[in-house]
Amino acid sequence: MAKLLEYQGKEWLRKAGIPVPVGRAASSPEEAEQIAAEIGKPVAVKAQVQAGGRGKSGAVKLVDTPAEARAAAASILGTVIKGYPVRKVLVEEKLAIAREFYVTIIVNSARNARCPMMMFSTEGGMDIESVPEEKIFKLLISPLNGLETYDAVDMLVKAGIPNDQLMNFANVLVKLWHAYKKYDCFTLEINPLVLTANGELVAADCKMEVDNSSVYRHPEMGIEIARDFPHEPTELDRIGWGIEKTDTRGSGFVMSMGFDEKSPGYIGYHPIGGGSAMMGMDALNKVNLKPANYADTSGNPVASKVYRVAKVVLSQPNIDGYLLGGFMMANQEQWHHAHAVVKALREVLPKKPGLPCVLLLCGNKEEESLAILREGLSNVEGATRVEIYGREHVTDTDFIGQRLLALVKEYQAEKRK
Template sequence: MAKFLEFQGKEWLRKSGLPVPQGRVASTPEEAKKIAEEIGKAVAVKGQVQAGGRGKAGIVKLVNTPDEAAAAAAEILAKSIGGNPILQVLVEEKLDIQKEYYCSFVINGAREARSPMLMFSAEGGMDIESVPEELLFKINIDPINGLQTYDAVDVCARAGIPAQDLSKFASFLSKLSQTYKKLDCQTLEINPFVMTGSGNLVCADCKMEIDNSSVGRHPEFGIKIARDLPGAPTELDLIGWSIEETDARGTGFLMNMGYDEVSPGYIGYHPIGGGSAMMGLDALNQVGLKPANYADTSGNPVGSKIYRVAKCVLSQPNIDGYLLGGFMMANQEQWHHAHAIVKVLREILPTQKPGLPCVLLLCGNREDESLEILRDGLADLMTPDGPGKRIEIYGKQYVTDTKFIGQRLLALSQEYRAEKESQGK
């Protein structure tokens, strides 16, 4: 799912006519101070990152003055959560909170439902996970007609909302439901939404995730990659997405796994198919190696698409090897892979990564011809002193032997790193 940060989600709520606190995002302590001055009262300074439990993590702070807002922003912007640096803070007015509530619109994938679902509780806030099941009320929503007012009234009444407030809550939830549908959300969670001292309902937080398949209908979102990512897209993510976006012939994509370019033991990873990918990860995990990326070339892609994926995988800096993980008896024409891999390795190994370990496992349809293409096309590189001296080629006899493939890659990568260290590289 394409995920929005809190301030982005709140902006779309505001455009949909829903109440959100006054405020905006800042990237520096100075900007945070200026926003606090404009608001002119106590503010909340909230780190913007794709993570839950931000209050407990210390990246949500309530302050009374602009100088305190600047100090809070400086402290928060110096942190990271789950490996993701905090690059922005949302500075918004501190609300006069009378009570906190919880609601979320999600997809109920149960066979008897397969519809949107509203979850509502009169117990919202940081510890929603600990709210007893009997205090979390759920109702499936008609995907065509949306949340009906009488259903919203019913769920609020069951949750214990006073009779005089039922109309207000039902109207609020109905408008959220309309926004959920209009924006093609997968998830729209407001935790908490609050009742202020003046009796108004306000969205104090927002978690919004958009259905990847709908991104093309919403150019206004400015989403560059319709894919689940742990953080902001990297250059590799953007390149990998463009491969699939511009060529629909078979699957061919790659994405960043957040590897540390300084640390040893990362392998450029090029599996063929989902099941094959899991076996390749098993091969790496068994010997303590790690994937620098995730990729896939399956569904009988053309050689040019495989070439683009492989070149991206091999172009990553400071990897200790390359694994073409064909851990399956594929029914696609494997000579497309063979031709693409020969071309990429001939381009990269001699000048950019001489001696890089390359373990190539390829089997399935046209296997014999494909292995012959690899061996003949790389023969002059695979001499004892050649730039491809650590290329090893395997076929179906090792299709399930992840331990052997992992051990070969480990031995070659250790030899390669030792050679680089001896040369001062």
């Protein structure tokens, strides 16, 4: 999913008619001080990263003056929270909180639901996992009919919201649904939804995730990469997303796996399909080799898309091998993979002579595909450690792992000379 930072999500909530605190993002302590001065009252300074638990890590500070906002921003900017460097802080007005609530809309993928679901709780401001089940109220939303005001009111009555506040809450919940649908969200969460001392409802936080398949419909959001990463996107991640963004014919997924480009034993990893990917990981793990990246070319992609993925995987510096892991009898026509891999290797191997390459490919058009690989890679400069296998080893992770390890050891020894 494409995750937005808090300040970005709040801007879309504001445009949907949901009140948010006054404030904006800052990239420097000086800018934070200026924003606090413009607000003219106590503010919250909050790290903007794709990670939870900011308050517990000291990345949210409440201050009274612009000078204190500057100092708070200086102490937060540049820190790292769960692997994410803090490059911006949100400076916004401090709210006079009377009560905190929790509301989210997610996709309920259960077989008896398969629709959006709203969850509401009077126990906001804390992890929803910590809230007792009886205090979480759930409402399935028809994708066709949407969330009606009376449905929201019914849920709020069950949650114990006072009669004089019912329409206030219901209006916010209905607006949240409209925002969820309009922006093609996968998740849209406000925690906490604050009831202020003067009776206003304000979104004090926002978690917004847009369905990656719908990002093309929202260029106004400026989403750079429509994927969820456990780290800040790398150059390889950006290149990988470029393949998917510009070509939707089958899958052509590439992302980094923490490859440091210096340690030995990393393999350019090119699996075909999810189950195949797991088996390939098993083959690598058994022989203590490590994937430099994750990839996937399934769903019958065209050869040009497979080629782009293979070329990215092979072009990573200092890898000790390449594994095409077709650990499945695929019904897609595998000669597209064969043509693509031949082209990529013919371009890369002369620059990386002797690079170990174990190619496992089987399924539809298998004989033709293996013939393309063998003929296309014969007499190629640098192709001295290329082994090609078909269905006889489709589930044999032990064999594939051992063959790759043997070639890698030869290659490493050669590089040390």
